[in-house]
Amino acid sequence: MTIRDTAPVASGEARTKTRARRAPDAAPRIGALGVFAVLYLAFIYAPVLFIPLFSFNDSTYIAFPLSGFTTEWYVTMSRSDGLVGALTNSIKVATPAAVVSTLLGTLAAKAVTRYRMPGMEAVVSFIMSPLVVPAIIVGVALLIIVNAIGIELSLFTVFLAHLPPCTAFAMWIMISRLEGFDAAIEEASRDLGEGPWMTFWRVTFPLIVPGVVASLLLTFTISFDEYVLASFLGGSEPTLPIYIYSQLRFPWQLPNVLALATILLFASFALVYIAMRFRNRGVQFKTTTGV
Amino acid sequence: MNANAFIAIDDVSKDFGTVRAVDRVAFGIARGEFFSLLGPSGCGKTTLLRMLAGFEFPTEGEIYIDGQAMASEPPENRPVNMVFQSYAIFPHLTVRKNIGYSLRRDRLSRVEFDRKVGRMLELIKLPGYEERKSHELSGGERQRVALARALIRRPKVLLLDEPLGALDKQLREQMQLELRDLQREVGITFVFVTHDQEEALTMSDRIAVMSKGRYLQIDTPTQLYEAPRSREVAAFIGSMNFFDARVEEVADGHARVAAGPLGHLRAATRAKRFSVGETVLAAVRPEKITISSRPPAPSDASGGTNFVKGVLDATAYLGDRSHHYIRLPGVDKPVAVSAQNLNPAEFDVESRKRDVWLNWSSEAVVLLRAT
Numbered sequence: 191m192t193i194r195d196t197a198p199v200a201s202g203e204a205r206t207k208t209r210a211r212r213a214p215d216a217a218p219r220i221g222a223l224g225v226f227a228v229l230y231l232a233f234i235y236a237p238v239l240f241i242p243l244f245s246f247n248d249s250t251y252i253a254f255p256l257s258g259f260t261t262e263w264y265v266t267m268s269r270s271d272g273l274v275g276a277l278t279n280s281i282k283v284a285t286p287a288a289v290v291s292t293l294l295g296t297l298a299a300k301a302v303t304r305y306r307m308p309g310m311e312a313v314v315s316f317i318m319s320p321l322v323v324p325a326i327i328v329g330v331a332l333l334i335i336v337n338a339i340g341i342e343l344s345l346f347t348v349f350l351a352h353l354p355p356c357t358a359f360a361m362w363i364m365i366s367r368l369e370g371f372d373a374a375i376e377e378a379s380r381d382l383g384e385g386p387w388m389t390f391w392r393v394t395f396p397l398i399v400p401g402v403v404a405s406l407l408l409t410f411t412i413s414f415d416e417y418v419l420a421s422f423l424g425g426s427e428p429t430l431p432i433y434i435y436s437q438l439r440f441p442w443q444l445p446n447v448l449a450l451a452t453i454l455l456f457a458s459f460a461l462v463y464i465a466m467r468f469r470n471r472g473v474q475f476k477t478t479t480g481v
Numbered sequence: 482m483n484a485n486a487f488i489a490i491d492d493v494s495k496d497f498g499t500v501r502a503v504d505r506v507a508f509g510i511a512r513g514e515f516f517s518l519l520g521p522s523g524c525g526k527t528t529l530l531r532m533l534a535g536f537e538f539p540t541e542g543e544i545y546i547d548g549q550a551m552a553s554e555p556p557e558n559r560p561v562n563m564v565f566q567s568y569a570i571f572p573h574l575t576v577r578k579n580i581g582y583s584l585r586r587d588r589l590s591r592v593e594f595d596r597k598v599g600r601m602l603e604l605i606k607l608p609g610y611e612e613r614k615s616h617e618l619s620g621g622e623r624q625r626v627a628l629a630r631a632l633i634r635r636p637k638v639l640l641l642d643e644p645l646g647a648l649d650k651q652l653r654e655q656m657q658l659e660l661r662d663l664q665r666e667v668g669i670t671f672v673f674v675t676h677d678q679e680e681a682l683t684m685s686d687r688i689a690v691m692s693k694g695r696y697l698q699i700d701t702p703t704q705l706y707e708a709p710r711s712r713e714v715a716a717f718i719g720s721m722n723f724f725d726a727r728v729e730e731v732a733d734g735h736a737r738v739a740a741g742p743l744g745h746l747r748a749a750t751r752a753k754r755f756s757v758g759e760t761v762l763a764a765v766r767p768e769k770i771t772i773s774s775r776p777p778a779p780s781d782a783s784g785g786t787n788f789v790k791g792v793l794d795a796t797a798y799l800g801d802r803s804h805h806y807i808r809l810p811g812v813d814k815p816v817a818v819s820a821q822n823l824n825p826a827e828f829d830v831e832s833r834k835r836d837v838w839l840n841w842s843s844e845a846v847v848l849l850r851a852t
Contacts, residue, residue, distance in 0.1 A: 374565045378571070380556040383583045384585075
């Protein structure tokens with residue numbers, strides 16, 4: 191399937207798979223490749239680690255040497271109305287965006303994997319296109335349309351703008367989930383007397399639950415930290431990324447932002463961990479459906 | 482033709498785009514019959530089965546099961562159940578819930594549900610397997626669970642899509658016999674799809690040999706093997722030697738044909754009408770030919786037996802039997818002969834290039850119309 195090759199997340203999945211497969215024979219040798227791997231990981235993750243580090247630093251300046259340990263920034267952060275408000279706004283947008291896009295993505299994936307239709311490839315490419323069209327162009331286009339129709343900019347318009355990219359990701363996850371199990375299992379349910387809805391409820395849904403959970407977590411994250419569309423369509427209600435960016439103008443606010451960023455960092459690690467656990471459950475199912 | 486049949490397939494065609502998978506097929510299947518659809522892949526047998534199940538709908542024609550028109554009914558409304566090629570055991574459910582899957586609407590008490598499932602587990606000889614899951618079952622066990630699941634509501638027809646294909650040879654032969662016994666026991670009409678002719682011959686009451694979306698012949702295993710009606714059927718079921726021939730004389734159930742370099746052969750006509758001068762194929766099964774290193778005695782050379790002299794070209798020793806390939810003068814393809822090794826084999830690799838004499842009875846020759 192072409193989607194696998196173009197979707198950004200696909201490379202992440204491919205990477206974990208390759209690692210899992212190569213691990214047994216590659217582990218004992220730490221040569222040039224090992225050094226490269228360590229540098230590579232350091233390059234990606236070391237900057238991120240500065241965020242929790244400085245969030246506990248007793249200074250408004252981001253500079254070494256560290257001047258002392260404090261949790262003050264966490265306290266002021268939680269008391270900042272603007273910050274808490276922006277966090278609430280982001281959750282208000284990301285939650286429905288995750289639920290609705292996962293629902294739409296699941297239905298689209300079911301159609302793509304289970305029915306023969308003319309022009310299916312074109313439909314799939316169309317649904318996946320928000321992943322390749324620059325967000326700034328989409329943002330401008332949506333702003334023009336929203337103005338033309340006369341809808342006021344609000345969190346609702348941000349939610350609408352987040353649906354297409356989130357749905358694309360959801361469909362991508364659910365397609366690989368649905369392709370992972372034998373379509374004959376659904377036929378067996380029909381054959382044993384259950385209609386399409388009961389078949390979905392008794393067979394399809396239990397088998398795709400891990401994919402649904404993974405999709406909810408991923409689409410939530412995507413909507414949660416999306417900046418460009420939210421800045422065009424958010425009006426006077428900033429989401430968290432917008433708020434954080436706006437605070438960077440005020441140097442004394444930076445440690446608060448770091449404190450928040452640290453919490454978000456660990457929260458997303460937790461989410462990714464949970465998502466992985468669900469994906470592993472999925473692997474177990476896959477092996478059991480094979481003959 | 483099949484108005485009274487239990488399953489009536491009435492001029493059914495199925496197109497996938499521009500490809501015609503099933504082409505105006507019409508035949509009937511009797512109640513309680515073990516009926517096989519046999520053919521190479523792509524012959525339309527699976528499509529036909531899936532139309533009986535309701536997973537595909539005919540482009541043209543109608544299917545009746547026990548007098549009810551089925552062609553537009555979805556699978557859940559049909560009195561049929563299916564055993565899938567992959568078994569399609571629900572991986573998230575236990576054996577108990579797999580087998581009892583179709584009982585939901587019956588709203589049985591737990592006790593009644595377990596009693597029904599338990600009875601099925603006894604039938605398939607897997608008592609005590611209630612709480613196992615699909616990945617804890619062997620291939621053969623999955624196959625039995627799939628059978629039990631399909632039979633628990635006693636469908637009018639059980640459809641089987643190459644259910645033995647994934648099993649190893651020994652288990653497959655055992656399951657063939659068990660399946661046959663099971664069918665007699667439950668008395669349900671079985672429609673069985675396979676590409677394995679031996680399997681079809683072993684189990685079926687009747688077999689439809691299919692090719693390119695149509696059936697070539699529907700008959701009992703014995704008739705298909707002993708009296709194939711066309712070259713395709715003769716070649717598909719078992720192996721067969723073919724000789725070009727021309728009818729010279731027809732009299733009381735026998736015909737004399739001239740088979741070029743083989744000379745004259747006598748053949749039973751088996752109620753088929755041939756006219757003198759007609760071009761035909763004379764077909765003989767390899768195991769119906771006797772091979773001998775001695776020329777026939779003059780007294781043998783009369784009556785209903787055909788004699789031919791040839792040169793042994795190759796021999797394959799298979800233990801219980803040997804396959805010999807004999808070149809006959811003026812015949813392109815070597816004649817295949819299969820001989821049971823009742824005594825230590827008379828011919829071996831060393832026997833190449835020896836002169837041999839073949840003979841077969843006129844009953845062994847099937848005359849086919851050359852098309």
